[in-house]
Amino acid sequence: MESFFLVIATLCYLSGTVGYLVYLFRDRAQLHRISWTILLAGALFHGAALAMYTAESGHLPLTTIHEALCLFAWVFVVTYLVLQIRLQLRILGSFVSPLAVVFMVSSSLLPSHIVLRNEFFKSGWVIVHVASLFLAIALFGLAFSLGIMYLLQESYIKKKNFGFLYGRLPPLERLDSIAHYCLMLGFPLMTAGLLIGFAYAAVVWHSPWSWDPKEILSVVTWIIYAVLVHERLAVGWRGRRAAWLSILGFSATLVTFIVASLLLSGHHSVVPGKM
Amino acid sequence: MSHIVLLGMNHKTAPVDIREQLAAACLKDINPLHMIPHLEHVEEMVFLSTCNRVEFLFTCNSVAEGMREIKALLKTHVGLPASVALDSYLYLHKDLDAVKHLFMVASSLDSMIVGEPQILGQLKDAYRCAVEYRTVRVILNRLLHKSFSVAKRVRTETCIGSCAVSVSYAAVALARKIFGDLWDKSVLLIGAGEMAELAAENFLAQGVKRMMVANRTLERAMELAARFRAETVPFDRFLEELKTTDIVVCSTGALEPVIVYQDVRSRMRERRNRPLFFIDIAVPRDVDPKVNKIDNVYVYDIDDLQGVIDLNREERLNQAQIAEHIIDEETIKFRDWMNSLSAVPTIVSVRQKAERIRRNEVRKTFSQLPDLSDRQKEAIEILTESIIKKLLHDPIVFLKKRAQRDTQAVYMDFTQQLFNLAESGGGSESRDTQPDLPAPQPVLPTDRGAG
Numbered sequence: 001m002e003s004f005f006l007v008i009a010t011l012c013y014l015s016g017t018v019g020y021l022v023y024l025f026r027d028r029a030q031l032h033r034i035s036w037t038i039l040l041a042g043a044l045f046h047g048a049a050l051a052m053y054t055a056e057s058g059h060l061p062l063t064t065i066h067e068a069l070c071l072f073a074w075v076f077v078v079t080y081l082v083l084q085i086r087l088q089l090r091i092l093g094s095f096v097s098p099l100a101v102v103f104m105v106s107s108s109l110l111p112s113h114i115v116l117r118n119e120f121f122k123s124g125w126v127i128v129h130v131a132s133l134f135l136a137i138a139l140f141g142l143a144f145s146l147g148i149m150y151l152l153q154e155s156y157i158k159k160k161n162f163g164f165l166y167g168r169l170p171p172l173e174r175l176d177s178i179a180h181y182c183l184m185l186g187f188p189l190m191t192a193g194l195l196i197g198f199a200y201a202a203v204v205w206h207s208p209w210s211w212d213p214k215e216i217l218s219v220v221t222w223i224i225y226a227v228l229v230h231e232r233l234a235v236g237w238r239g240r241r242a243a244w245l246s247i248l249g250f251s252a253t254l255v256t257f258i259v260a261s262l263l264l265s266g267h268h269s270v271v272p273g274k275m
Numbered sequence: 276m277s278h279i280v281l282l283g284m285n286h287k288t289a290p291v292d293i294r295e296q297l298a299a300a301c302l303k304d305i306n307p308l309h310m311i312p313h314l315e316h317v318e319e320m321v322f323l324s325t326c327n328r329v330e331f332l333f334t335c336n337s338v339a340e341g342m343r344e345i346k347a348l349l350k351t352h353v354g355l356p357a358s359v360a361l362d363s364y365l366y367l368h369k370d371l372d373a374v375k376h377l378f379m380v381a382s383s384l385d386s387m388i389v390g391e392p393q394i395l396g397q398l399k400d401a402y403r404c405a406v407e408y409r410t411v412r413v414i415l416n417r418l419l420h421k422s423f424s425v426a427k428r429v430r431t432e433t434c435i436g437s438c439a440v441s442v443s444y445a446a447v448a449l450a451r452k453i454f455g456d457l458w459d460k461s462v463l464l465i466g467a468g469e470m471a472e473l474a475a476e477n478f479l480a481q482g483v484k485r486m487m488v489a490n491r492t493l494e495r496a497m498e499l500a501a502r503f504r505a506e507t508v509p510f511d512r513f514l515e516e517l518k519t520t521d522i523v524v525c526s527t528g529a530l531e532p533v534i535v536y537q538d539v540r541s542r543m544r545e546r547r548n549r550p551l552f553f554i555d556i557a558v559p560r561d562v563d564p565k566v567n568k569i570d571n572v573y574v575y576d577i578d579d580l581q582g583v584i585d586l587n588r589e590e591r592l593n594q595a596q597i598a599e600h601i602i603d604e605e606t607i608k609f610r611d612w613m614n615s616l617s618a619v620p621t622i623v624s625v626r627q628k629a630e631r632i633r634r635n636e637v638r639k640t641f642s643q644l645p646d647l648s649d650r651q652k653e654a655i656e657i658l659t660e661s662i663i664k665k666l667l668h669d670p671i672v673f674l675k676k677r678a679q680r681d682t683q684a685v686y687m688d689f690t691q692q693l694f695n696l697a698e699s700g701g702g703s704e705s706r707d708t709q710p711d712l713p714a715p716q717p718v719l720p721t722d723r724g725a726g
Binding site for chain 2: 153157158160166170171172173174235236237238239240241
């Protein structure tokens with residue numbers, strides 16, 4: 001039943017993405033509304049599948065990279081759906097929904113051996129740790145999409161060579177200020193998530209820091225975002241450089257999330273037999 | 276026979292400081308039109324002054340004398356220093372060339388931004404002023420009205436006009452693509468040209484928060500500032516405003532860029548990198564193209580803007596050619612009218628008209644009285660012919676006498692209107708299209724009978 005729901009969710013995301021890609025070429029509010037509703041339906045199926053899993057196993061679906069990415073994809077889509085209501089930046093869907101599909105499809109391709117010891121994942125701290133980090137990363141994901149849109153639009157205007165998306169993309173300042181908003185919301189969440197992680201590690205493993213590769217990479221990612229936030233607030237960085245940095249930050253996050261979990265060993269690793 | 280002469284300078288022939296000096300001086304004191312009673316050779320005159328041109332359009336019997344008087348007027352009345360070699364900046368057009376030039380100016384083909392619509396309004400103002408001073412009579416009245424209708428024809432038959440309008444519209448559209456809503460943005464106008472006004476109007480319609488004007492001549496800046504509820508900024512301090520403003524519209528006549536890379540670069544940090552949009556509509560350019568390389572700074576010059584609206588260069592040239600063709604046509608029509616103002620053609624056409632009427636009436640009578648004999652018919656012909664001859668005798672003698680005078684054009688024109696001779700090229704059509712302008716009165720010479 002769960003996997004059936006997940007397939008339906010993936011199909012919903014896929015058709016929502018197709019709808020949004022058509023919306024890129026045809027400016028019809030109706031098209032946006034339909035695509036958004038399809039994504040919402042996908043998120044509901046997805047959420048139901050995750051809830052069923054949690055009820056069955058008694059812990060969050062985090063024991064494998066497959067599950068973790070699947071959960072993240074859900075957080076990402078829900079974050080977008082909620083923010084969309086607030087922002088009314090319709091074209092954003094065309095840049096965000098493909099990412100959701102990529103996450104869903106790649107999560108199903110990733111290995112799904114259960115390795116992490118379950119008792120660690122029943123703690124409320126882990127839930128808060130994961131929830132805040134996932135929400136932060138979801139917001140950074142939106143900032144990433146906005147950064148790509150910004151760079152596209154900026155190069156059109158700077159080079160005075162207007163591609164076909166020029167008319168469809170929103171004004172530069174709008175993109176920049178929404179990215180700023182995502183960043184300012186995401187960064188405290190990320191900081192809190194990491195601190196909670198360290199605190200929990202200190203309790204469980206009696207040391208907050210254990211040179212786990214994922215820990216190291218997370219801190220590197222955090223530093224990237226810290227630099228970005230600092231430059232934005234203190235120096236007034238904005239526009240192209242900020243967009244590049246938020247693209248870099250999100251890429252680093254993905255590397256941390258997937259590569260470190262797969263290839264390197266440590267607390268967070270899900271590679272069998274290493275722990 | 277009167278000559279039409281046009282003496283002036285524009286953005287192509289004179290550097291901006293000379294033009295500004297002249298325009299400002301002309302506005303400050305008494306209007307040069309005030310001096311016309313003191314001019315012996317100049318008969319009619321219109322004085323046009325905008326920030327890009329100063330032109331005297333006048334009629335006189337002797338071009339050399341008229342030129343001398345107008346130049347003297349320039350020197351003494353306007354108070355230009357004798358050291359300024361005015362002649363090298365001036366151009367002179369005579370008769371048909373002058374007519375053509377005026378038509379070009381009115382249709383905005385001679386403007387810095389070809390097709391900008393302001394010039395026609397300025398020309399109408401100049402004409403209104405001349406009507407107030409009673410310095411326009413038959414020829415210039417007709418010429419000015421004709422120029423308005425030519426401008427209208429060019430505007431409707433080519434897309435020259437939409438070209439310029441869309442340039443400033445394109446600037447606003449770009450600003451909206453950079454900034455989104457413009458309600459909290461401020462605009463700085465550097466130089467207060469015709470096109471800057473147009474852009475300012477467009478930005479104001481978008482509800483920008485604040486508008487500032489920096490211009491070399493403060494008066495012009497204040498004039499513009501009053502119109503747009505703007506503030507004025509001293510011209511040598513506009514660089515400081517780059518720290519706070521968001522949109523800069525440059526249209527100075529400077530030969531060198533007034534804003535260079537380092538000017539902007541060094542102020543970006545203080546602006547906290549907020550985007551800065553330069554709209555450079557000056558030719559030659561006011562903003563160094565290198566400025567566009569700075570992050571968050573966007574520089575669009577007039578070519579870029581024209582590239583935005585995808586009217587390519589060829590199309591624009593093509594439109595300009597169509598416009599010139601219209602102007603040539605109208606110039607020829609005007610020449611025909613001018614020629615008709617001499618006595619002989621007027622007398623001929625009065626006679627022709629009378630003869631035409633006589634024949635028509637006689638034919639009608641004959642067809643109603645079929646039983647007239649040939650002798651009777653002949654008698655009627657002779658009778659009507661002699662009535663016409665006797666009736667027209669005095670007017671024709673009068674016209675022949677007046678033909679020797681300088682003011683003959685007035686009488687010829689009056690005669691033509693009295694007999695409604697020019698049905699196709701009649702003055703009435705151009706009058707109807709300009710309801711906001713005083714209708715040209717057939718001004719009979721009273722105080723200034725030059726004979």
